Amino acid sequence: MDIAELLAFSVKNKASDLHLSAGLPPMIRVDGDVRRINVPALEHKQVHALIYDIMSDKQRRDYEEFFETDFSFEIPGLARFRVNAFTQNRGAGAVFRTIPSEVLTLEDLGAPRIFKELIEQPQGLILVTGPTGSGKSTTLAAMVDHINKNEYGHMLTIE
Template structure:
């Protein structure tokens, strides 16, 4: 197997409008289309073949990191094909790889059918905007669309810290500094520590993985920066708890106070298969109104969900259940998929029965 073969496989990802390519020993190459894995009609690969293909597209430095750590994340630009986020890992001693397509065209808010409230929250001068959801739910795409909107209309210095850098933005009105963990900086936390000296207006944090990074993000949001970040949580209220729970008991009151003042919004999203092919994004939106801020500060986060359902015309908030119900009524998604992707299936089931 050669580098040419991996290019052919990556071309097939583009041709089939797939999102991912998987190479695992003992299986034929598989691609993910509309969330489902589909084997390509090709011979099964063994570990040696995958190793030859994978080592053919990385540097000696990357090879050394992979052999020492057993994991490697990087971005790959394949001329005339596209850009990919790549992860190498080992399974039962053999190398395996996952390639995720990163569209070369940066999406707009119109492209992702963003609700009107998205346009409002990105005009904030400071604060924390979180986009959450499981892996593959389109978080990076949503954040790229938000930054694209700012880039189109405002003169800002936008600093992105990612592992690896995904969407590469051209400077329109704004100035971008893309920093990749591993090559441009050692870690998210270190990059954030020095970020405030780099005169950014907006900071994008690819992933808020640990206490240090979350703490630095909260500080940056408090000190006059608009901070955008991602978390792997499934609902807006769960996100608030996840941030607070990262800290020890005696630190939590201070973190709740910081979060209650600096949080702008939590957008929790999922991609649900559409009837007839393709996928549709559902956005659960939590806006930090004075009432929500009060619940965070007073450790009453269990009441956030019911608060989200009040005065939605004024606040711009919506729950995932409401969005899913609307899609069901409009025959965009099936009942089975609605329940499968719901983060409150019991509530949804009761509402479907009442229809």
């Protein structure tokens, strides 16, 4: 089993996340619920190899020095993923968050009119907060996309 197979399974099952953790079978998060994939538990060496193989040299150095690193990874034709690789008491672990390939509009999201009113202001600070998986990045992407399609100007984003 390789990382591409696990991620393809994750995408096929509409999972928001794939969790890899030494000592446990791979797990996916679907609609907020974490579900085990029906494969044997992964050993530390297996998880380490799966994540190490897709890291750049700099990411490997960061992982070795700080015991974690964040990066993005793409499988062309499948999806992009935001990855947090880490070391825990059982050994290597990683979480792969699926990044949507297309940006949804505010209308697609069913966002209330106030969202457009906020981003149409000539200046200001907008904070989008919430728990993991609540749609913060998706909402921000829709807001930035709306601004880019309708206005000219300078924008600074911090996530």
